Amino acid sequence: MPTSLAQTPAATAPLDKRDWIAGLEKGLTLIETFDAANPRQTASQAGQHCGLTRTAARRYLLTLAHLGYVATDGKLFWLTPRILRLGHSYLDSARLPRIAQPYLQRITSGTQEAAYVSVLDGDETVYIARNSPNRTMNAGFGLGARVPAQVTAAGMLMLALRPTEVNDTWLDQASLKPFTSYTITSKERLRVEFARIRAQGWSISEQQMDLGYRGIAVPLLDRDGAVAGGLNVSMPMGHESSEDAVARVLPVLQETAGAMRNLI
Template identity: 60%
Template sequence: MATPGGGAELDRRDWIAGLEKGLSIIEVFDAEHPRLTATQVAARCGMTRTAARRHLLTLAHMGYMDTDGKLYWLAPRILRLGQAYLESARLPRAVQPYLQRVTAGTGETAFAAVLARDEVVYIARSGTHRHFNTGYMLGSRVQAHLTAAGLAILGAMGSAFSDPWLQRQILRPFTSHSVIDKDVLRQSIAHTRERGWAISEQQLEVNFRGIAVPLYDHNDALLGALSVTMPMNNESTEVAVKRILPVLQDTARAMRPML
């Protein structure tokens, strides 16, 4: 079984430190840190201020960064990187018709997600007009244990992968329902592995529920997860699972020979 998001093995002779540092600088900008000084970037990336400033100025020259001379922030051109993946990778294009099938069968927003190291990344989505704003945007990155898709992937990977993954996580609550006890989370992942599907309720946002199944290709390699995210409203867990899970499972089986 493949290891999603693990990164390829690299001979030391082929490693380009400058490229790694440039990409690490791009990754330090997020919702909590939208604008940073060169000194702040240096501290977050573990490099000198001089080196950070040179990388930032180079990225600004290439159009990937904007600056007022003191603060730096990502420029719209950075979207080209993510769009290039969505347009060139086979998986987002292959799953799209099947996401429409899930939405037609459930009336809910459907997603395909993959694991990228410690986070789940949503690479495709479909939705109804009724819940058009429900769930995640394309490219959204979320710590894996907070989502049904992430739990489905971690469960399918097995304890040899999920236990070390869990060990290195720093768990913080996003809602009053968020699980931050690693022993409880380890049991949840094991339970997901045993039954072959995952459910997540109010872990990232109050009154929202996710249900997911792992997604495999025709060679039994784990690719990611197929999921639905929806408002909980007054629907019980049992009713939601009965309504959503068979559609996800049937769709994942139908996709398998095509991936």
């Protein structure tokens, strides 16, 4: 069974107190309070979301505004496009997104479906590379998109390949939100699915996040056999059965993942 490189925040290496910069942590936490539900915030609102006083939050926000990452009208604050530099720094510097692109093109050519590479960040799937046929170029997940791992094929796969004790702890604490009537919200059923995925070495997810869509995923392993990410396709279900979709797509995914292994 492959080992997993994916770590939850609790599994990261301990840091000596002398090396900890609290201000950096607070600044990054403050940035993360901005989302679809909170696109513009006062200093008080942003501070409440991350445990800072209004005065402290305002100082951090004004510093971020001075650096160009935040804009303000004097009362409200919001992120600027400059914040995208942080995410693109990862995409530009990490090897996996650059290595994956020609292989994703091969998958799309062979299946006519959207192909993705994703990694696990905590309990979220993060998409770091993609390629789509022209007919769906504007559909699907964009680079950097984050979704709960348990509702995607690649996320289910990467969760399943984590150590059992990690998943047991996660399941004990997780709140499983339903996105559709097909979303798995039973923790016992998830345990069964994880066991099935570990045994067969690939995963399929149908309509768990979006009605009418199916995902099929295989692991991307590095040279040591550790899980570096997930390789998947996403497709409209149409009239194709699950069995026919797997027979058509899975061999292409497995062959591609095998070809990438010595490069990761």
